[in-house]
Amino acid sequence: MFQNNKDTISAIATPPGIGGVGIVRVSGPLAETILKKLFRPKRPIKEFKSHHFYYGEIIHPETKQMVDEVLIVLMRAPHSYTGEDVLEIHAHGGPLILKKILELTLKAGARLAEPGEFTKRAFLNGRLDLTQAEAVLDIISARTEKELQIATRQLQGYLGEKIKKIRDCLKEFKAHLEVAIDFPEEDVEIVPSEVWLPRIENEVLKPIEHLLKCYSESRILREGAILAIVGKPNVGKSSLLNCLLKEERAIVTPIPGTTRDVIEEILNIKGIAVKIADTAGLRKTVDVVETIGVKRAKEKIIESDIVLWVIDRSCPLEEEDREIYEEIKGKKIILVLNKSDLPPKIDEEKIKKEFNLPVISISALYGKGIEKLEEAIYHQLIGDTAAVPEFVPTLRHKQALERALKAGKRVKDAIIKGLPPVFVSVDVQETLDALGEIIGETTPEDILDIIFSQFCIGK
């Protein structure tokens, strides 16, 4: 998809629409030539200094007519975002004027940039590793403060550094293995297992496992969570959904078995995107439609990160309620005692002890206790530490880490079994390659294309 890197690319870097300032960005060897063709400075300039702003006009190179008053800055290679000569033209922020300036840069020798091409060049020129390039995308598309925090941390390069450190250890090991392969007749043991076994364990396997743990801890902050509202028919599940959403989304009636299908909506709970699923009341039934609804509810439970188990507090606890617990145990659960506006038939302390779960009393009808419930959801989802973990791998990173861990464990086994260096070396290389994919050293071209094409043009 991407064309060669030697040419010069240009694009409007600011969002479409009207703004105070709009920027056209040019990157590549022709940046300065284009600048000289199109820019008429207010005061004569002998040579453009790098990273200095100049005030003047963009002119049509043939008619010499002024197109716009601008500020320009030239950032010479390698000290620029892409690592190439970069020219930025800060013009007035109107779509037509920016398009005109863009067209002039194209006429002067640039080519229109593809989505993400500036960032891809930064990556190819070694300005960013792949995890940092991905972070640029995450920063642009962050929906919540937390997502932004995660992305900025990744842009700082911690994850890439960690991966590089693990790979350095493996590279060193591989070098020793290669000596052993080349000089098999040597008496001295070139790769002593008492040295390498602990090093592989401590410098490769443990750090990979730690990163995988960080993935599961940060996944919810990054990707959001799925929450299922479950319980017997008529306990007020749909009322609770409506209450959380502050709108009449689901049908509520006094007839048990009202909700037949799963109803899903997304809610922002204290910065976490939570997909809430209202489900059909769980009970044994001969009704065909309801049976399907109950089946879907059970599937949703399996899929969910957290379950709100709703019980009608104005009725005594029944066997049917206990049966539901059997369906959900093992999940993160909050026991929600609904209809707290009616005289209670269930003792909060007693039920808390019986199930050993966090219990929140609410009235979905009157919107009481909802804030407390939201706090409990947040707390259950991300625990006490609202802090972002040190490293925040993505799903793509996680999959590569899992492959690296598998191959790394084979390396360990091979050392324990005393297999010949040739065999060990194959698994070491596989571990190296899997880790290399994360930072972009061994990432296949098509995956790079997928990553960078998610950007907008001009980034």
Ligand SMILES: Nc1nc2c(ncn2[C@@H]2O[C@H](COP(=O)(O)OP(=O)(O)OP(=O)(O)O)[C@@H](O)[C@H]2O)c(=O)[nH]1
């Ligand atoms: N008094 C009182 N009534 C409530 C409360 N929450 C719900 N109800 C009533 O309980 C009945 C059932 O509410 P729903 O929200 O439809 O219950 P559900 O659990 O979704 O029921 P199904 O979809 O049939 O499984 C309705 O008549 C609601 O008005 C509450 O907090 N207090």
Ligand SMILES: [Mg+2]
């Ligand atoms: Mg319902």
